[in-house]
Amino acid sequence: MDHLTDRDKLRLLYTLSVNSHPILLQVCITFLLGVIQPPQPRLLGASTRPLRDFYSAVPEVAADLALQLLAVLRSMGTNDLNYFFYFTHVDAGTFGVFSNGHLFIRDASTLGIIDKEEGSQLIDGQQEYKDIFSCLTVDCQSAFVSCNSIREKHSLIMVCQELLPKLLKGKFLQPVQEKIDSFLQHCADGLADDQSLNEAVAKLAELLKPLRSCDSRFAYRYPDCKYSDKY
Template sequence: MDHLTDRDKLRLLYTLAVNSHPILLQIFPDVEGWPFPRYLGSCGRLLVSASTRPLRDFFGAAPEVAADLALQLLAVLRSMANNDLNYFFYFTHVDAGTFGVFSNGHLFIRDASTLGVIDKEEGSQLIDGQQEHRDIFSCLTADCQSVLVSCASIRDQHSLVMVCQELLPKLLSGKFQPLVQESIDAFLQRCARGLGDDGGASEAMAELAAILKPLRSCDSRFAYRYPDCRYSDKY
């Protein structure tokens, strides 16, 4: 923040303490491929955005729609953990309003205030016995008397497990043929318990994606990838 005036620094730090959502939308804009809505302006906790619906509205959706949204959700989690800028995003909380869906069927992160960001190039390990530095601004976002959560304690499975616990069962339960549904339910139960020692988040997401990909369709209901899905394996 060397290029900012003292007043700008105070404004930025206070905004981060009160509502980090608009700051994240500006730092990681949708035009660069980040899964957020376009930032048009904010006032307190009010943001202006294009027409969207929360993910909760799709819990009763048709099987092919549910499969498509679940695959998009996995793709968002994958991009948050592995991206060209080497940032690791993790959720501190997820619920049915965390994600939204545009009118073209494209899923995005609706509430960025529940995201934490780790710069993997800077590292997150503290030297044994070293205390994390705190100043007056640290107290804006956390209780100075409490111990802050170490970045090193956030595992690659963190966000996936939360989504398996809170969202995917509501989106995918009771939607598919018995054998397919049995595979999905078994995966979600294992994932919700923390995946155990069966592998990391990337392997788990690939496993679920392999089950879901044959279940989605390519038609005009999915305008964000139609008609491209007829000509490219990417969709």
């Protein structure tokens, strides 16, 4: 990787940890064509549909995508690298869906990274230095938001405000819909602490799991879902 800049190497690392598919796809393309080519995000984007296309999806598809979305957010805060990933902004184009029903992060340009072991170790009164991690998502000449101000619920609140209501609103029978709406409002308000919000997310996931189906529309987990609750 001698030809890559430090920024490119870091982008590669967090892309691999969040969503390895585009890297694996590029490796396959390189070997198949027999030539070295730069990453081709347009090729990856062309094979997906943005989440906005699924706002009118049937209930079982909406429930499945919502569960995947919650799983992505959970993995951003808990991973083997001991990094905390967060979004500075989310919209309907941030996530994409493959033809097999698998949801992934389509646009990683708004992802921020905090090293859990070092991100909160500033001495009182010490100014944060402008490291290369910060330069991945914002102008290095700008002032940075303190790592201490970013909480685990940061991304979840944005997703509850911008995406989940449009995906889940009016999709299910009562009293299930009422419980879902209540959670989303509670989450969007952002008043709960991280632990209680995580507990609420777990309850929402348990509520959504029986609402999805196990059939060929969800090829990313079919037919495995017939034999294991994991899927």
